[in-house]
Each structure stands twice: as C-alpha cells, then as structure tokens.
Amino acid sequence: MSRSTKNPQDDDAYQNDYRLIQAYQEATNLDEEGFEALCPSYIELSETSTRYQDETLIGKGGVKEVCRTFDNHTRRWLAMARLRPDHGPEFYDLFVHEAWLTSSLNHPNIISVHDVGIDPSGHPFFTMDLKGDTTLDSFIKGSQRELHDLLRDFLKICDAVSYAHSKNILHLDLKPENIQTDAFGEVLVCDWGLGKIISDPEGDSPDSPSHDLLDNMTLVGQIKGTPGYMAPEQIAKDIAKDPRTDVFSLGCILHAILTDEPPFRGDHEARLAATSEGNVADPCQKFPSRKIPLGLGAVTLKALTKDPSGRYQSVSELKKDVLRYMEGFSPKAEETHFLREAFLFASRNRIPVFVAFFSMILLSVLSTLFVQRLDFLQQSVREESHLADHYATAADAANQRHLDALSKSQEEQRALSQSLMSSVKNLKSKGVFDTPMKSIREAVVLAEHSLALNPDSEAAKFQLFALNSIQLNFKGALEFPLPEGHARHGYMSFAQAFPEFDYHREKRPSLEALCDFLEEARTLDPNHRPIIERMISYDAAVRPSKKSYHQVVLELINYLNPSHENIELKPGLEESELTLRSLNRPRLIVNRGGSEQCVLRYLNVRNLTLESPSVLDLAQLNGLTIQKLDLTGCARFRLKQPLSLPALDTIIIKSGHHSIEELRTWIRSSGDFEIIEAS
Numbered sequence: 305m306s307r308s309t310k311n312p313q314d315d316d317a318y319q320n321d322y323r324l325i326q327a328y329q330e331a332t333n334l335d336e337e338g339f340e341a342l343c344p345s346y347i348e349l350s351e352t353s354t355r356y357q358d359e360t361l362i363g364k365g366g367v368k369e370v371c372r373t374f375d376n377h378t379r380r381w382l383a384m385a386r387l388r389p390d391h392g393p394e395f396y397d398l399f400v401h402e403a404w405l406t407s408s409l410n411h412p413n414i415i416s417v418h419d420v421g422i423d424p425s426g427h428p429f430f431t432m433d434l435k436g437d438t439t440l441d442s443f444i445k446g447s448q449r450e451l452h453d454l455l456r457d458f459l460k461i462c463d464a465v466s467y468a469h470s471k472n473i474l475h476l477d478l479k480p481e482n483i484q485t486d487a488f489g490e491v492l493v494c495d496w497g498l499g500k501i502i503s504d505p506e507g508d509s510p511d512s513p514s515h516d517l518l519d520n521m522t523l524v525g526q527i528k529g530t531p532g533y534m535a536p537e538q539i540a541k542d543i544a545k546d547p548r549t550d551v552f553s554l555g556c557i558l559h560a561i562l563t564d565e566p567p568f569r570g571d572h573e574a575r576l577a578a579t580s581e582g583n584v585a586d587p588c589q590k591f592p593s594r595k596i597p598l599g600l601g602a603v604t605l606k607a608l609t610k611d612p613s614g615r616y617q618s619v620s621e622l623k624k625d626v627l628r629y630m631e632g633f634s635p636k637a638e639e640t641h642f643l644r645e646a647f648l649f650a651s652r653n654r655i656p657v658f659v660a661f662f663s664m665i666l667l668s669v670l671s672t673l674f675v676q677r678l679d680f681l682q683q684s685v686r687e688e689s690h691l692a693d694h695y696a697t698a699a700d701a702a703n704q705r706h707l708d709a710l711s712k713s714q715e716e717q718r719a720l721s722q723s724l725m726s727s728v729k730n731l732k733s734k735g736v737f738d739t740p741m742k743s744i745r746e747a748v749v750l751a752e753h754s755l756a757l758n759p760d761s762e763a764a765k766f767q768l769f770a771l772n773s774i775q776l777n778f779k780g781a782l783e784f785p786l787p788e789g790h791a792r793h794g795y796m797s798f799a800q801a802f803p804e805f806d807y808h809r810e811k812r813p814s815l816e817a818l819c820d821f822l823e824e825a826r827t828l829d830p831n832h833r834p835i836i837e838r839m840i841s842y843d844a845a846v847r848p849s850k851k852s853y854h855q856v857v858l859e860l861i862n863y864l865n866p867s868h869e870n871i872e873l874k875p876g877l878e879e880s881e882l883t884l885r886s887l888n889r890p891r892l893i894v895n896r897g898g899s900e901q902c903v904l905r906y907l908n909v910r911n912l913t914l915e916s917p918s919v920l921d922l923a924q925l926n927g928l929t930i931q932k933l934d935l936t937g938c939a940r941f942r943l944k945q946p947l948s949l950p951a952l953d954t955i956i957i958k959s960g961h962h963s964i965e966e967l968r969t970w971i972r973s974s975g976d977f978e979i980i981e982a983s
Contacts, residue, residue: 349377356384362437364388367395367497372434375418382418383434387427396428402497403430405473410878413464415484415494435492441480444560453489454561455630460491462554462623468493469547469619472502476545478553479533480560498528500545531575532556532566536582536610548612551622555607555615558626562596563587567608582610599629602638620848631742663720663757721758724750728767736774736838737899740845741809747771762786770795774838776813776821779806794832801828809846815855818843822859830866834897841899844906854882857906864891864903880910885937887917892924902928910951914938922947935961936982943970950974959983 359371362383373384387399400420407417407430420430440457443449449457461483465475475496482495529538535552537543559567567585568578587594588601603625609615616622625635728747735743748771755764765784772781778799786796802821807813813821825836840860844853858873865871865888872885882904884890892902902924904912912930914920915937922943925933929951935941936958943966952973959981967979 356382356431359384365495367391368399373431375431378418381434382431384429384431386423386429398497399428402495402499403428405499406430406432406496409468409471409473409496411464411467413460413491413493414468415492433492435484435490436486438484438486439481440483440485440491440557441560443485444480444564449487451561452630455626456489457483457485457491458554458558458561459623459626460489461493461557462619462626464491464493465550465554466619466623468499469502469550474500474502474545474547475550475553476500476528476534476538477530478550478557479530479566480557483557502546529553531572531579532568534579535612536579537612539576539580546612547618548615551607551616551619552612554619554622555604558600558604558607559584559587562600562604563591563594582608584608597629599635599638600626603629603635606637663717666716717757718761721754721761721764724754724757725761725763725767728754728764728771732767732770732774732838733834733897737841737901740842744771744774744842769799773799773835774842775809776802776805776807776818776839776843778802779804794829794835797829798825798832798835801825812843812847815852818856819859822856822863826859826863826866830863833864833894836860836863837894837898837903840903840906850906850908851879854907857903860903860906861890861892864894876911878911880908881913882907882909882911883913883915885915889916889918889920902926904928914941925949932956943967946970946972948972949977952977954978954980956980956982 355376356373357376359373361369362372363370365388367388368385369388371384371386373382374380375382385399385403387395403417403420406415407420410416415435416433418431418433421428423429440454440461443454443457461478465478468475473496475493475498477495477498478493482493484490484492484494529535533553533556535545535549537545537549556566556568559565567587568575570578584605586601587604588596588598603622606625607615607622616625625637628635728751731743731747731750735747748768751764751767751771755761755768758764766786769781769784769786772778772784773795781795781799782803801824805813805821812818822836825832837860840856843856844850847853854873854875858871861871861873862868865886868886868888868890870885870887871890872883874883874885875881876883884904892904893900894903904925905928909928909930911932911934912925912928913934917939920935920938920941922941923945926948928949930949931951932954933949933952934956936956938958938961940961943962947970949971950973952971953975955967955971955977957967957979964979964981971977
C-alpha cells in the first residue's frame with residue numbers, strides 16, 4: 305500500500321498500488337531456476353552435506369590429536385580435536401569433559417570451543433579457534449621476549465585462571481606448553497582435559513557443565529597433572545584440590561619465566577619425588593647470573609610453598625603481588641628493610657627525589673660558602689685590628705650579599721614549587737584518564753614536595769585538596785583550608801556535602817553509596833562534569849570488582865544529561881552485554897576538561913545495543929572495544945567522521961537506514977567486520 309497525499313479522513317485516503325501487488329506475486333511464485341538465482345548462498349548452504357573437510361594433522365598430545373580443518377557452514381578454518389586412534393571408549397568421557405568444560409568458560413584469555421559432536425565413525429570431536437603454533441614455552445626458551453612482556457602475559461594467565469576459579473573450575477595442568485601466545489600479546493589458556501569442578505555449597509552455576517558428568521574424572525591409571533608443574537597434593541592420595549593447587553602450578557610457570565626451566569627437573573620419577581618433598585631453591589641464589597629481581601624470587605617461593613596454607617590463597621593475591629613489583633613496589637611476599645623500600649621509592653619517584661636532593665645540595669653549598677666567608681672576615685678583623693672600620697664595612701657588605709643570595713635561593717624554591725605544580729596539574733587533568741592510580745599517586749607526591757618548598761603556596765594546597773577529592777577522601781581534603789579565591793570551587797561544594805567520605809585506593813565506597821553520591825551531586829551542582837569524570841575514572845581503576853558497575857555508569861550518564869529523562873542502561877544475560885535506551889540524544893563524552901572518551905569504557909562491554917527515537921552521534925563510541933553493535937532500535941544515527949572500533953566484528957542496522965558503503969568507509973576495525981541489515 306502506498307500513502308496518498310489526501311486528507312486521511314477521506315474515504316480515498318489510501319489506494320492500492322497494483323505495481324507492488326504484481327511485484328509481490330512475481331517474487332512469491334519463483335520457479336526453481338529463479339529461486340536459485342535469487343539466493344545462491346542459501347542453496348549452497350542447504351546442499352552442503354559435509355561440514356568439515358580438508359583435515360591436516362598439526363599436533364599430537366598424550367590423549368588427543370589436533371587437525372586443521374575447514375568448516376563449510378561458517379566458511380573458515382578451525383582446529384579440530386579428536387581422540388588418538390590408540391585410545392578406546394574409556395577415554396570418551398574424559399575427552400567430552402574437556403570439550404564441555406572449555407566451552408563453559410567465556411574469557412578473552414581462554415581458548416573458545418565452537419562445536420562438540422560425534423563423527424560418523426562414532427568417535428567424539430570438538431572444534432575450536434585455530435591459532436598459531438607458538439606457546440609460552442617457545443617464547444621462554446627462545447628468549448624472544450623481555451621479562452616485562454613475559455610478566456604481562458603471566459598476568460593475563462592469572463586473569464584467565466582466576467575467572468575459571470570464579471566458575472568453580474580448576475585447570476590442574478597449567479604449564480607453558482598449554483599457554484598459546486604470540487608476539488602481539490595474545491594469550492590463551494588451553495588443554496582443560498584435566499579440569500575439575502569444585503564443590504559449591506550454594507549450588508552449581510547455571511552456566512557450568514553438569515557436575516555429575518565432569519567432577520572427579522581422572523586419567524586411566526595415571527596421576528592428574530604434569531610432573532615438574534604439578535602441586536604436591538596432586539601426587540598424594542585423598543588430599544582435596546582447590547584453587548591453591550593451580551596457584552602452585554602458576555608459581556612453576558613464573559619460575560620457568562625467570563630461569564628458563566621448571567623448579568623440578570630430572571626423569572619422571574625424580575620430578576615426582578622432588579615435588580612430593582617440596583624443597584624449592586631460591587631462584588635468585590640458584591641462578592645468580594640471571595640477576596633475578598628479589599621481589600619476584602620471593603613471590604615465586606611463596607607460590608611454591610609445599611603446604612597450601614602457606615601459599616597465596618587465591619590467584620588474585622598472586623597477581624596483585626606480581627603487579628606490585630611491576631609498578632615499582634615491593635611484593636608482600638618480600639620481607640624488605642628500610643634501605644630497600646627507600647630505593648624502590650626513589651625508583652618510583654625519580655624526578656621528585658632528584659629535585660629534593662638537588663635542593664638540599666644547593667642549600668648546603670650556599671650555607672657552607674656563607675660560613676666560610678664569615679669565618680674569613682672574622683679572622684681578618686682579629687689580625688688587622690687597625691683596619692677595624694674598613695673590615696667592619698666589608699663584613700656588612702658580605703652580610704648583605706648573603707642576604708641577597710638567601711633571598712635569591714627562596715625565589716628559586718618558589719619557582720621550583722611552581723614548576724612542580726605544573727606537573728601536578730597535567731597529571732590531575734590528563735593523566736588521571738589514562739593511568740589513574742599512577743597519576744594520582746605521583747601527583748600527590750609532587751604536590752607535597754611543592755608545599756614543602758613553599759609552605760605558603762595556595763596552589764599546592766588547592767591541588768592536594770583536589771587530589772583527595774578525586775579519591776573521594778573529602779575528610780582528608782577538608783584538612784587543607786582553601787583561600788578565598790577557591791572557596792566556591794566545585795570540589796568544595798561536594799566535600800561540604802559529604803564530609804564523612806574518607807575513601808582511598810584500598811577502601812572504596814559501596815556501589816549504592818557511590819550512586820547516591822552521583823545522584824546528590826547532580827542536584828547539588830550539575831556543571832562540574834570533568835570533576836565527576838575524574839572521580840569515576842579513579843574509582844573504576846582501583847575498584848577490585850566491576851560486578852553491577854553499570855549502575856554507577858548510568859548515574860554518571862544521568863549527571864552528564866541533567867535535563868534528560870528515562871535513560872536506561874541494562875546488562876544482558878552476560879555481564880559483557882549492554883543495552884542503552886534514551887528518548888533524547890544522550891551525551892556520553894565529557895569534552896572541555898574531560899577525557900573526550902566514551903564513559904561506557906568503564907564497563908567490559910562486548911555486545912552493545914543502542915535504542916533511541918532521536919538521532920544518535922556514533923562518534924561518541926570512538927575507541928570502545930565492543931565486538932557487536934546493534935543499531936536496529938535507533939530511529940536514525942549520524943556518522944560524519946572516522947570511528948575507531950578496534951574489536952568490532954558485527955554491526956546490525958535496520959534495512960535502509962544507512963549506506964553500507966558509507967559505514968565501511970568511516971568505521972575502522974583491526975579486522976574485517978560484518979554488516980547485517982535487519983528487516
């Protein structure tokens with residue numbers, strides 16, 4: 305039906321367009337040849353009888369072999385795992401267990417399973433991502449990467465294992481050969497064949513595989529694990545395994561990263577015996593030529609403690625200690641002394657320490673020169689009393705020169721204080737959005753040094769007030785009385801409204817308290833968007849868990865859009881799925897004085913759905929690491945400049961809303977992405 309231009313109240317407001325009726329009849333009465341011409345891809349897919357073909361063996365393990373195969377349904381190359389031909393039905397459930405267990409884990413650092421099934425011969429198989437043939441073991445033995453890069457890979461391994469533990473799943477076979485990695489930093493934990501479900505007193509997770517089928521499965525007649533990388537409790541009988549078992553294996557991997565070899569060596573029996581004894585030599589003393597950092601050596605020994613109660617009690621604790629070393633702090637496992645902590649402090653704060661040291665030397669030299677000059681004048685007066693008046697005049701002149709020099713030194717201190725404040729402002733205004741924890745920590749140190757050089761510096765007092773406010777430590781901020789010119793600043797209005805807030809890096813407000821603060825801030829003063837964004841940027845960086853953090857981001861969006869109503873931000877079934885609904889065009893970026901980045905970056909969003917009857921500016925999404933973008937709920941959207949979505953692989957739009965060619969012209973992604981037009 306086509307809409308007429310007549311008055312809708314007339315009887316002839318709508319008329320049949322017989323051209324459309326004729327086109328519909330031609331489309332629905334296609335013969336076989338016409339149907340094939342209309343949808344050849346559909347015909348090709350429907351006639352595909354064999355899904356996997358062109359299998360090529362690429363590797364063998366103790367239980368399975370892996371082939372490279374082409375999937376005719378998805379039109380891509382995959383890796384297919386099958387049982388080795390010499391393994392019978394007693395291994396079937398073990399093989400299926402690995403497939404189900406791996407497919408239940410959805411994490412960027414865990415290999416993805418795509419299909420599990422039984423082939424025509426009755427043997428089980430499963431397919432997964434086809435990655436490169438390099439493992440962490442090849443990078444360790446080949447010395448192809450710096451220690452810092454290997455440690456970053458190790459942190460990603462910890463993230464993957466910690467995620468699996470959150471799903472009540474143990475790996476029980478962690479070793480460098482089971483970690484796929486490449487030169488670009490991609491890390492995937494593979495081979496979950498020995499994985500085990502931990503008993504959960506509150507019941508199994510609904511997205512985990514069957515507990516009855518997967519728990520307590522073992523290799524036939526063999527110990528579960530790899531000698532040299534397994535924990536002592538994996539050898540002993542009747543000792544329960546828990547997350548600390550994987551912590552021990554991670555300690556073995558860290559030992560291999562530092563020394564190029566596992567902590568236990570020798571033949572099979574020798575490694576089992578050494579593991580049972582649990583005596584691990586200090587890698588710093590055993591390998592002096594490698595110059596292993598003392599902090600990492602201490603972390604390794606703690607993770608490799610024979611008694612599980614003496615190890616890190618979770619993978620998160622191990623990761624935090626390694627991260628402390630990488631940030632320049634001493635790990636908790638290292639028993640440091642004062643000189644060691646002083647050295648680490650100086651390493652972390654090279655510029656402030658150098659400035660303070662140079663200032664002390666300068667003051668000492670000036671004081672020494674003055675004292676020496678004064679002694680010389682006094683001695684001259686005693687030796688030449690007949691020229692007392694002359695030398696008295698000279699002494700007065702020397703004293704005046706000293707006072708001038710002292711005044712000049714004070715001016716230099718004030719100038720140095722102002723220079724430090726410029727660095728503080730840059731860290732607070734810009735660095736807080738890129739490296740929040742490091743920038744705030746360094747800015748506080750510089751501001752304190754600036755105040756020490758010039759105790760009357762109003763700028764230094766204000767910056768300390770602002771830095772405490774960004775951390776939501778209003779109680780500490782109010783200890784710095786502000787001068788009259790700063791009394792009405794936005795930081796002060798928030799501090800006076802919430803004087804009981806005394807939060808810092810280790811202590812954060814609850815999500816409910818943080819949301820209440822943002823809601824009250826919107827009513828109190830809605831014109832300080834950069835200040836609020838700095839507070840949320842710091843909180844998102846230091847908060848240990850992002851569960852339900854979309855509530856905070858929603859309140860932040862409401863603050864940025866005080867005049868808008870009915871803005872909704874709802875997660876999907878998965879934490880990585882998110883839907884944003886708004887009746888108006890929402891502001892998602894803080895421009896002047898802000899980060900100029902989308903506030904949705906504070907959430908781990910992979911699938912984003914936007915719904916709005918208004919015109920949406922997609923440029924606000926620039927830089928987000930989303931994989932799927934659904935725009936079918938948008939009346940219209942605008943894209944007039946390049947949009948970088950590096951992880952994008954799928955975008956869904958409503959048919960006819962936008963040119964596909966224009967989308968491909970403006971959108972930038974690290975790989976190819978698919979554009980789907982929904983009717």
